[in-house]
Amino acid sequence: SMGAKNFKYVILGGGVSAGYAAREFAKQGLKPGELAVISKEAVAPYERPALSKAYLFPESPARLPGFHVCVGSGGERLLPDWYKEKGIELILNTEIVNADLPGKTLVSGSGESFKYQTLVIATGSTVIRLTDFGVKGADAKNIFYLREIDDADKLYEAIKAKKNGKAVIVGGGYIGLELGAVLKINNLDVKMVYPEPWCMPRLFTSGIAAFYEGYYQNKGVKIIKGTVATGFTADSNGEVKEVHLKDGTVLEADIVVVGVGGRPLTTLFKGQVEEEKGGIKTDAFFKTSVPDVYAVGDVATFPLKLYNEIRRVEHVDHARKSAEQAVKAIKASEEGKTVEEYDYLPYFYSRSFDLSWQFYGDNVGETVLFGDSNPATPKAKFGTYWIKDGKVVGAFLEGGTPEENQAIAKVARAQPPVASLDQLAAEGLSFACKI
Template identity: 70%
Template structure:
């Protein structure tokens, strides 16, 4: 009896050891994933995510001289990394619209287009249509929905961000058909299909950002009756002041776009096919709608990583080299928060803009390779930069704006053929932010230089008189 008991206990111990190498992720479907025992694929470097940052990181790895087979990009999308800003602009136009491979990275910064063949030529494994459902930092494993295990030595998290949805707030009827959020190319494809189906229809754009201004142009070009709804007193208050916004209000109204400010959507009505037909606003207004676009914010995609990293401002906290609190794991782009060298390292920034996605990816790769070689690189010294274009307007904003005083210069009247004007944000007597509409590349560069240099201003009236020349002569 004692012998049998010993055999049985040994059996139980072996079973426990075996089960420790498995992870039961989905009891309903009885899917079992291997963990720790072995990996199906092993790479020196893995980029998790296939957005803008992934493409720019891959380019920097190539510049740094990686070997064939060392790097893999894992993306749940089925296309190689592309410039996402195109989705709200040329992608939606009825004519001369943009389609892949036209806007693969790194065309957004004037670089070579990285077609799928580019990755093959460079010896980079592009693993598409693959969703990672578990991240095991201790064993350095990434587990896919199909059960494949990818092991890394160094990981770059570039999962990006996802739109905030009205269903998150329980808005009545927000799950109706033809309510769109534009985050990935699949979303854009479905939106294009709806535009073609609802020709000459009515579109309602619920927005808080410049994305809504860009999309409104596309719908207007598609002969839709367009209404824009936003909760603030003026357009995109995080970048515009009230004077600039008023100019944009006037311009967009001249294009036939209806504007509903200081209001928000509180519900939707649908037809018998469950397609949206009306948008109900909190002031009692009801807008007819065949298509609704929602852009009320974004949030970093960190659900797989909760509790495994230090977090701040909703993103993964990193240092000035985009190292996380976990060794050999980096985070870049929309998913990362980082200390600001320009504004003091005690100030942590979350900057979900494409310019930062590109530059943070490059910085992380440089830091990885420098660490391997025992070298040092400069800290990330980022000047926040947002930009947009729609109709015949384009603008660039550099720096930050938070309180302070504003000096506006130029021709605010959009009847002017140049449509050129700008603004300086003065905080504690220094220029901290600059805005310029329809500037030349050289003028925009000058405005960026001023925002970075933060020159002192002694007389606001003189600054207004100098206008753009204050920057170009700086």
């Protein structure tokens, strides 16, 4: 077999965390040849959220190299040449199929070996597929999932091929809502199906969801709730033709997009590293239970200091920040120093149509809806506070300005006490703006 390639540092994965980790390594000082980034994708790390948004626009869609990291956070755009200049080996189209943590060796599908002194696991998540549950006909053509750029390219081609056709979106989470919008913008006839009583139930209250559902319906998106897809039929070309729902409804479809959740990619490390809550357990420096092995981004289950709880977070802001924290900790430990514990304020956002929301903090406790949440109002601005033990712990805002979004972030971090929920509702956004 081929001789192993040796690196001081290996980042396994080529997504958001990997890109931000590479930048941090370069910032902290790196000698040529010390760092390798190994990715099964064919392209350098990019800002994944673009795939469900501007990447699928009918007019001047976003394309690489436009959205390589770190443009999503206002940083420098790392083109493949950047890695070359820094002496970082960007090893693309390379899937690692075996990881031997005690032996500090990774092996690729084509049998190449990579040895490291320090490993950063940044493998992210994979989509949950309907075929995983044996849903009948779920392997038909034109049933799409969206995680990587290849998936987005296939979907884009199908959108072009099925001009003015019918699309069914299975799932009412982030992917479902963003794809429902972008397919509508592409002039497809869009129906969304999900089992829950309202969209994004893990974050949205019924009041928040009512706005988005109303808005989507006004745009012509049909929403079918309280039922699930139980099977698909295909035409003689094997292309999806119908979606069968549990309630007996049959929907015609030229394109189906499934967004029913993800699963952290930890399989390579099963039995070799401590896991918790479905992810790889880390400390506040993203160090795992195995010496010299770190885990960041979607795969990490880490101490969320603010809530004194360990959690996994599947959002881009945490992918960026955890990567930076891990690299800072790695570099500091080499000099016998330490860095401050990760002290993360959860931050999620989404954009669709001309809507844009942000959420900061924790969505637990009682809620207060404020502002104008009428979906018919142009440029509606509204929000929600979550109140636990008499303190505001979370805040959501649709249509906020950068300053207003900063204000709700500040509130979620400061957790100010509230005298009464009625007063909070009446004060609305101004409560956050005066903190």
